[in-house]
Amino acid sequence: MGVMSAQKTISMEELVSLCKRRGFIYPASEIYGGLNGFWDYGPLGTELKNNIRDAWWHDMVRCPPMGPDGEPVSIVGLDSSIIQNPRVWEASGHVGGFNDPMVDCRESKSRYRADHLLCLGVNGDTQGQIYTFVENDDESLASARKKLEKYIKRKLEDEEVDVSPFTSLSADEIAITVGPDVKTVGTLTEPRQFNLMFKTFVGALQDEESAAYLRPETAQGIFLNFNNVVDTMRVKVPFGIAQVGKAFRNEVTPRNFIFRSREFEQMEIEWFCHESDSAKWFEFWCETRRKWWESMGLTSDNVQMRSHDSDELAHYAKEGCGTFDVEYRFPFTSPGYGELEGVAHRGNFDLTRHQEFSKKKLEYFDQQRNERYAPHVIEPSAGLSRGTLAILCEAFTPDEERASKVFMKFQPRVAPIKAAVFPLVNKDGMPEVASKLHQELRKRWPVQFDAKQSIGKRYARMDEAGCPWCFTIDSDSLNDQSVTIRDRDTLSQDRIGIDKVEGWLAERLV
RNA sequence: GCGGGUGUAGCUCAAUGGUAGAGCGUCAGCCUUCCAAGCUGAAUGUUGACGGUUCGAGUCCGUUCACCCGCUCCA
Numbered sequence: 001m002g003v004m005s006a007q008k009t010i011s012m013e014e015l016v017s018l019c020k021r022r023g024f025i026y027p028a029s030e031i032y033g034g035l036n037g038f039w040d041y042g043p044l045g046t047e048l049k050n051n052i053r054d055a056w057w058h059d060m061v062r063c064p065p066m067g068p069d070g071e072p073v074s075i076v077g078l079d080s081s082i083i084q085n086p087r088v089w090e091a092s093g094h095v096g097g098f099n100d101p102m103v104d105c106r107e108s109k110s111r112y113r114a115d116h117l118l119c120l121g122v123n124g125d126t127q128g129q130i131y132t133f134v135e136n137d138d139e140s141l142a143s144a145r146k147k148l149e150k151y152i153k154r155k156l157e158d159e160e161v162d163v164s165p166f167t168s169l170s171a172d173e174i175a176i177t178v179g180p181d182v183k184t185v186g187t188l189t190e191p192r193q194f195n196l197m198f199k200t201f202v203g204a205l206q207d208e209e210s211a212a213y214l215r216p217e218t219a220q221g222i223f224l225n226f227n228n229v230v231d232t233m234r235v236k237v238p239f240g241i242a243q244v245g246k247a248f249r250n251e252v253t254p255r256n257f258i259f260r261s262r263e264f265e266q267m268e269i270e271w272f273c274h275e276s277d278s279a280k281w282f283e284f285w286c287e288t289r290r291k292w293w294e295s296m297g298l299t300s301d302n303v304q305m306r307s308h309d310s311d312e313l314a315h316y317a318k319e320g321c322g323t324f325d326v327e328y329r330f331p332f333t334s335p336g337y338g339e340l341e342g343v344a345h346r347g348n349f350d351l352t353r354h355q356e357f358s359k360k361k362l363e364y365f366d367q368q369r370n371e372r373y374a375p376h377v378i379e380p381s382a383g384l385s386r387g388t389l390a391i392l393c394e395a396f397t398p399d400e401e402r403a404s405k406v407f408m409k410f411q412p413r414v415a416p417i418k419a420a421v422f423p424l425v426n427k428d429g430m431p432e433v434a435s436k437l438h439q440e441l442r443k444r445w446p447v448q449f450d451a452k453q454s455i456g457k458r459y460a461r462m463d464e465a466g467c468p469w470c471f472t473i474d475s476d477s478l479n480d481q482s483v484t485i486r487d488r489d490t491l492s493q494d495r496i497g498i499d500k501v502e503g504w505l506a507e508r509l510v
Numbered sequence: 511g512c513g514g515g516u517g518u519a520g521c522u523c524a525a526u527g528g529u530a531g532a533g534c535g536u537c538a539g540c541c542u543u544c545c546a547a548g549c550u551g552a553a554u555g556u557u558g559a560c561g562g563u564u565c566g567a568g569u570c571c572g573u574u575c576a577c578c579c580g581c582u583c584c585a
Contacts, residue, residue: 013578021521021535027576033558034576094585104511104582189511196585216585252511252583260584332579403546424543452537456545463545474543484544493544 010396012331016257018406022464024048024392024416025258037254037262044465047416047446049265049388052296053244055413056267056382059292061242068284075240075269076233080221082246083202086212091357092220092350094197094213103166104189105179112180114191117166119177120144122152123159129185130177132166140180147178167191198248198262214248219379221245222270223350226362237364237375238273238281244384256332258385265384270346272375274366278345285380286324286343293326293340296387297411298394302329304337326382328390340390341382348374395466402491403456408466409489412509417467418445419505422458424474426451434473437483437498444502445509463488468508471501 019025023042027034041049059065060075067073089095103112112134120131120141129151133144149156169177171190179188198214201207215221222241229241244267254260273281286305293303308323323344327337351362351374365372395408412418421438423430431451438449448467450458455472462470470486477483482495485504496504 016577017521030576032575036576092585102511249584255578257577405546422544426542428543430543454542454545454547456547457535458546459544460546472544476543486544491545 010331010393010398012257014406015331015392015396018396018408018464019045019392037251037260039258039261044416045388048391048410048414049384051414051416052387052391053265053267053384055296056292056384057242057244059295060240060267060269064240065288067238068280073238073240074235075242075271076229076235078222078225078229078241078243079245080218080225080243082215082248083200083212084215084221084224087357088220088224088354089197089213089216091353093353094216103191105182105187114167115165117180119164119166119169120148121162121164122148122156123162125162128152128176130169130173132177132188133180144178144180147183196249196251198250216249217247217381218243218245218266218268219270219381220350222268223354223362226272226351227360230364237366238271238277240269240271242267242269244268256330256338258389259330259332259338261385264386267382267384267387269380271378271380272364273378274369274373275348275376278347278376278378281378282324282343282345285378286326289341289343289380289382290326293328293387293390296391296414298328298390302390302394303327303340304329306337328386328393330390330393338386339383340386341380344379344381346377346379348376350377351375402460402463404460404463407463407488410466410468412468415466415468416446417448417462417465418469418509420448420450420458420462420467420470422449422455422470422472423451424455424472428475429478430473430475433477433498434471437471437473437501441502441505445505459486469505473498 016025019042020027022044024045026040026042028038028040029035057077061077064073064075086095103114103117105112116135117132118135120133122128129148131144131148131151133140145156145161148161166177174188174190175186177188178185197216200212200214201210202212203210222243225241229235245265246263247266248263251260251262254262258264269285271281271285290303290305294300304327306325306327308325323342325339326341326343328340329335330338332338354360355362355374363372363374391410391414392408395410396406397409398406410416419441421434421441423434434451435449438447441447448462450461452458459470466488468488470488472484472486474484477498481498483498483501485494485496487493
């Protein structure tokens with residue numbers, strides 16, 4: 001539940017219900033009780049998501065905007081594989097930093113790296129309580145020692161104190177252990193492996209030698225193919241490589257419908273440029289990407305740019321440059337905002353790392369500058385799944401006045417169904433004329449034909465599906481070859497000739 | 511991961527421990543000349559799953575799964 005803006009209030013429950021009822025999004029594996037963090041796109045959701053993806057591809061790859069100096073920008077596409085050599089993830093920093101066993105404290109809600117926790121006990125005593133502290137943290141050590149001394153009711157000499165690694169404790173011992181930030185015993189969990197990457201095996205033999213990962217981001221596939229693209233596509237820095245595809249993360253807490261799911265889709269551009277131009281391009285891409293989301297129908301009221309604080313910067317983020325997020329005010333974040341896209345300045349971190357790990361040169365020779373260098377990278381990384389959700393939220397328009405009580409106000413460009421053709425009544429030659437028009441229109445767009453039930457129900461159904469226009473054949477149509485255009489948003493009706501319908505639609509659908 | 515809540519037809523929801531229902535939607539037929547109209551009829555459920563208590567469980571208990579809310583987390 002949440003307030004979207006001053007104008008409208010929408011509840012996620014209603015949206016989720018409509019998404020299922022109208023075939024946008026279903027819970028994944030539903031007949032088996034579902035699976036936490038996974039969702040399936042139904043027929044309309046698939047069309048919607050594809051339309052957003054195609055719009056992005058068109059607007060970024062085929063017809064990108066002019067660059068900051070008035071020159072056209074150049075972007076080429078790519079579709080790299082989801083499973084890559086596991087060394088990729090060592091180079092990218094995804095393995096290692098996030099691969100450690102973690103210990104949670106049920107009491108203080110803190111989370112510790114198991115190998116950073118040490119235990120304090122009395123020498124030779126294997127019965128008493130064990131007190132943990134954080135490695136290299138004098139305060140934490142002092143606190144543990146104080147608690148231990150209080151427990152045994154006397155001061156300890158330094159040589160009486162026994163320090164051992166937390167990772168050597170048995171489950172029984174953990175049960176009599178006191179966490180660093182609490183006074184009660186047994187609040188720590190056993191060490192658990194947290195790895196946000198999905199592990200799998202390549203080949204039929206499932207040993208560690210064949211372990212691999214499903215990509216947690218599409219970006220790395222672009223860096224891996226940097227040389228290939230430079231060598232084969234006649235691109236010159238600055239240029240971009242774009243990719244749309246699935247990525248997988250074992251999120252700790254999947255939540256909020258498809259906002260944080262474990263399988264999701266990204267639309268990423270890696271923009272390669274000279275370091276000295278990177279600030280200019282960073283600004284350009286922040287602005288370009290914000291405008292693009294607004295062009296997709298997200299109102300500027302609900303979209304904002306936010307700079308990352310220094311403590312939340314990713315490991316790859318260039319120092320001093322940071323990351324800007326394009327954020328959308330989702331119902332479940334309102335009045336706050338949730339991330340839709342991150343525009344990051346990655347410096348030349350990735351190319352340099354892959355060069356180091358692969359021992360292959362990943363450099364570019366800039367003839368104009370007469371300089372060889374690893375280009376710096378600006379990365380506009382957008383969530384396609386999140387964008388789809390934002391557009392669903394934005395389109396959801398309650399309207400007590402109309403029969404459906406709600407309609408989906410999609411921009412025609414992303415609407416899953418572009419138009420519907422109805423005979424006003426299912427007789428007197430009307431179905432035949434309507435069907436003929438439908439047959440023609442569907443060659444160019446997703447257009448539906450419906451002759452069932454009353455005209456009001458058909459309009460209502462199309463309102464919930466977010467179909468912008470309905471063309472209705474009535475008895476007049478049979479005489480004067482005209483049809484009624486019913487507009488979803490205004491409910492207005494206009495007449496035009498049947499032979500004009502295709503052109504009329506073409507003017508409104510790019 | 512923690513705490514709280516909710517799971518019954520496609521959707522929204524009823525049902526004292528005692529025969530699983532309604533509205534809407536869907537489908538079929540009739541009807542219908544512009545906004546879920548009307549009439550007739552139909553389909554649809556291992557009551558999220560598994561186990562227990564009971565003569566008998568949608569209802570009580572346990573476990574588990576999923577979703578929602580709040581923390582936590584989020585390269």
